[in-house]
Amino acid sequence: MSLIQKIEVLKEEALERLKQTNNAVELNAWRIRYLGKKSQLNDILRSLSTLPLNERKQVGAAANLLKTGLEERLSKKEQAINRKRIESTGEEQLDVSLPGCSLPIGRLHPVTQVIDEMSKIFVSMGFQVVEGPEVEWDYYNFEALNIPREHPARDTMATLWVDYETDGGDRPMLLRTHTSPMQIRVMEKMQPPLRVIVPGKVYRYEATDATHIPMFFQIEGFAVDKNITMAHLKGTLYEFSRRFFGQDRRARFRCDYFPFVEPGVEMAIECAVCKGNGCRLCGSSGWIEILGAGMVHPKVLERVDIDPRVYSGFAFGMGIERVPMLRYGIDDIRLFYSSDLRFLRQF
């Protein structure tokens, strides 16, 4: 039998035997027998160098062809056996080469991000951050802030009242309409000098539209000390505006009225879109109001036993949502609270 014939026979035999292997152990035995070091095929390959050139080429080609062919069949059979094993045992296939699936990482809500950013600026100016209750007594939300029962200023803040079992006393409860009640709560407990900011949720009984929602955020800020003047208020808020909105953004103060400050002001910043020239966003005025402020009313100080002849203070309160709206050109405030991840993931 020539070597070529021998290779042919070997091939037939190997393939026939391969068909009969059914598991990994049998397959390994097959591999050793037909592709191992002591296999006939390996003997032939090793003996090639002793053959005459002509035959060497022919036999070499056939033997190598057989070798690669058998190796291919081996790996196919190996896969088939594995597959069968997995199917029969129900064992899960674990492909360690697959890229891992990344877990989605949460992020801070854009409003939270703005609160953090603003707080950092005020903290660097010496303010401390405190928080207070969202369900509040009428006393703190109105009465102590110089807004008595029949005062018309109550109508400017449509109030959500809370029904509760009265304990005999007449203490109406509500969802705070602003963060200002925390001025009273803080001053009841702490003595000046005070520099405090209060971020938090507030509620108003209002119909919802693109610029109104019944729950939104404010940051209250106030400072009480000896010799605090309007100049401190303006200096603090100008500095805040420069740090938050940028060096070149102009800010403007105008008179306004709030019963718990005297004098009272509103602050507006230059519209970022039209640079003060007037556009749709700013109602063609060129300015956008961001906060109310003023000097703490002597009656408010008296209420918490701080002597207004010795101490004075300033206070301001600003809406939060408006800021990211202006910054990113968001035209509907409802987007912040509709839990649409496509919107929230942009921040």
Ligand code: PHE
């Ligand atoms: N609390 C006022 C409002 O919600 C804003 C304000 C705060 C005004 C502090 C003056 C001083 O409209």
